[in-house]
Amino acid sequence: MSRVAKRPLNLPAGVTLELTEQEITVKGPKGTIAMARPDAVEVSVDGNVVSVAAAADAANGALAGTVRSLLGNHVHGVSQGFERGLELVGVGYRAQAQGKVLNLNLGFSHPIAFEVPDGVTIDTPSQTEIVVKGHDCQQVGQVAANIRAFRPPEPYKGKGVKYKGERILRKEAKKK
Structure with missing residues (x-):
């Protein structure tokens, strides 16, 4: 698994993350960003902590790290810009x-x-x-x-x- 995906992502105050079957939406004071949700990656929200993990097969570790980095950029963008x-x-x-x-x-x-x-x-x-x-x-x-x-x-x-x-x-x- 990717080392980047193992790090949890903390949501700052005023930022919300919504999960649907097809997309992940991040909302904050500066705007809203939506991205497609890959099937090979599991994203879960527990309070203000978001965790990303690859699906059962280990070949998707790099994709999990990519999704974690993109979510980190989205959270930073809607909170600070x-x-x-x-x-x-x-x-x-x-x-x-x-x-x-x-x-x-x-x-x-x-x-x-x-x-x-x-x-x-x-x-x-x-x-x-x-x-x-x-x-x-x-x-x-x-x-x-x-x-x-x-x-x-x-x-x-x-x-x-x-x-x-x-x-x-x-x-x-x-x-x-």
Whole structure:
């Protein structure tokens, strides 16, 4: 059995976990997340403690660990939320959030208007910083990756959209 699945998951105050035959629903102050319930994994709730175990056959230990990690992410998301920071590096690179649209100037001949999906909020503390927030870890990461994909950092000058704290491996320019 997976070592991850053996650890019990404690539910913080204000978070509830509901089990049905087909899905697992986690509700909290920041939102609600539902996931499909695999047949090969047994999930049980005892008060504020959730335990995950593989079904009778030992081949499902990895799946039990995966379900336990996903449930942990869901509980963290609906109670505290997730955020991912992006930085714009380059002369004239700017970002501005206006409601559900993120306007980006990334050195192209035209500005980019990125529609923010539901469940995610985008803040721009400065013109060169973007903060993506939400309750679903996968959705926050995917939105940040989509924004980064407009202009990924290039290896010579480091210009582009990068994650906060990301280290860009720099190349030396061609010599004469």
